[in-house]
Amino acid sequence: MRVVITGGTGFLGRRLARSLLDRGRLVDHEGKERAVETLLLFDKGPLAATPPDRRIETREGDIADSAALARLITPETDAVFHLAAVVSGEAEADTDLGYRVNLDGTRLLLEACRAAGNRPRVVFASSLAVYGGELPATVGEEVPLSPQSSYGTQKAIGELLVNDYSRKGYIDGRALRLPTVVVRPGRPNRAASTFASSIVREPLAGREAICPVKPETVMALSSPRRVVSALLRAHDLPASAFGANRSLQLPGFSVAVGEIAEAVRRAGGEEAYRRILWQPDPAIERIVSSWPQQLSAPRAAALGFAADGGIDEAIAAFIEDDLEAQKALS
């Protein structure tokens, strides 16, 4: 199989690539397992390092450049994982960039898939940011989308496009509403949610981190392991598993930010806990508090998607997968 990951050298892209190559197979549209022969990692430059593997090819390019996409997606492309995006904080601050990458990029990618003519399977990373406004205590697919950020608007539009292009038979698409991914390794990014990883990652690696929201703020989270496994599961399910609705709310676990700090204390001791600096930022609080706090995902559960056991499990996974590399970052 020939597989494309957009945003393929980003944190999730690289992790998905590694997991996909370890496993070595994907299910094709006939329901048969087939070997992954080529894995194309598409990203904007400069490209980050990728796992050494002869199946990997990297491509530097602009997701809103239709010529680049026409070279990337061909009739031989079996599967596309579309992760490339401008994150929430940046899409809010730079409206044009957010619309160009998150809306035009997604639409042009879907057009390239349509032009390929072989109905490739497309897995699109959507987000809880599609919800907003006055939300019920528990949020799932029964709640109308009412994004309160440009990022959420663009993700909601992406879902609509994935659904329409699937219905018309141009692609076989699936859009997953991902919970906030915690713990992200590496550097903070411009997502409004980036602190939720920073307040774990930095203190455990020996550095201070600012928490811009109140301890009682509740968030719905998922570990990178669970998200990567969900992306692969979503790919492998037959189209019939989704029915008329290609958008799927993934499950996540809910935790108050103060509880994340307590879990840091359990994992890294009093010293780590004291490295969390509480400095409220109303702009971040406004965005984060517009997101769902508790998720309801019965359809995903019935399809075999599961949430982490809780924040301690997510932190243990971070320590196992990433902490050594994180400490090595200057």
Next chain:
Amino acid sequence: MRVVITGGTGFLGRRLARSLLDRGRLVDHEGKERAVETLLLFDKGPLAATPPDRRIETREGDIADSAALARLITPETDAVFHLAAVVSGEAEADTDLGYRVNLDGTRLLLEACRAAGNRPRVVFASSLAVYGGELPATVGEEVPLSPQSSYGTQKAIGELLVNDYSRKGYIDGRALRLPTVVVRPGRPNRAASTFASSIVREPLAGREAICPVKPETVMALSSPRRVVSALLRAHDLPASAFGANRSLQLPGFSVAVGEIAEAVRRAGGEEAYRRILWQPDPAIERIVSSWPQQLSAPRAAALGFAADGGIDEAIAAFIEDDLEAQKALS
């Protein structure tokens, strides 16, 4: 005030123009009534005839042409009624045209409004086609959008854009989910719903019309009079009336298609009734049956929007407003 209507020489655009000029005033962003000095009717060519009035200017152009929109929308533009669209049947059959006009056109129009820099008031005509899939018996804003047509997808995306651009302060937008408008005068168009007008209009004007759905099919309708008055009301309400959600479900009345035929019999006699030819078309039935049958619109009701009394009232309005001109059409 300087007012723009896109799709301004179409059926609804002309009727809105006439009503706006009769009234002569709109409420500005400070809540004050001001005279309409210039009414720009923008439409693709060839332009239909417009009411003779010195305040009217017509402009022929492409709604997806940003240069034309930059000339149309200026810092002097106070209000934009965005009605231009490719209708449902055509957007389904010609995917590229539908996306170009209904998505690109709407986005470019909103960009032109943003570039004008004066936060114009924008009233966007959305549609019941944004709903779909497994719908409850009564449908309102609490139901997640799940369009089952490209047209519905494009209208849902337009709503998301109107909301995001309003939230960011680029426009002061309102998106109205219009019921199916009945009775439309003139020629049948390529909307999947066009028959609902044809089966009234043609028999009353002495011609046969095909009904492609079963008599028991229930539709949610609104007369042109109510829709025009709703567009004007939506413009004049202050932004605070909408809160965080700029999308508003309008009320409509529900009627089985067989009941529409009975109302034609009441209005035009047995002879008119027999001019309705029942010839089911599964493609039309599939689209129409994916739309809501009963509407719930408590928010609109609280804001003073009302539905027609029923199909007889809508037919009486057609006879009063349009039947003579209709008979004159060859």
